[in-house]
Amino acid sequence: MARISAKAMALVAALLWGGCLLLVGLINIGAPSYGAEFLRMMSSVYPGFHDTRTWGEVILGTVYGLVDGAIAGLLFAWLYNWAAHCTTHETGTAAH
16 A cells, blocks of 8 residues: 655645635735635634735735645645555555
8 A cells, every 4th residue: 555745745735725825815805705704714713814805814824724734734644644554454465
């Protein structure tokens, strides 16, 4: 069973989630109705982040997204590798 690189998964998840918050935040600055509910929800999750449509808040949300995504990606890779290891040993097949 192939293992997932924890570093690569952390990087990819960080870039995807941080990029999502950055993109929605930037579009929201130009079009206030776009992503407003999403940003309001994120402001309830990330301390200090507010949906006030400022450049500083967009950057703060992006940083939160990068960190949160990296942690989630790392945990996902760790759990996947652990589960793959456990199921490989249960079935008696050799890992490749």
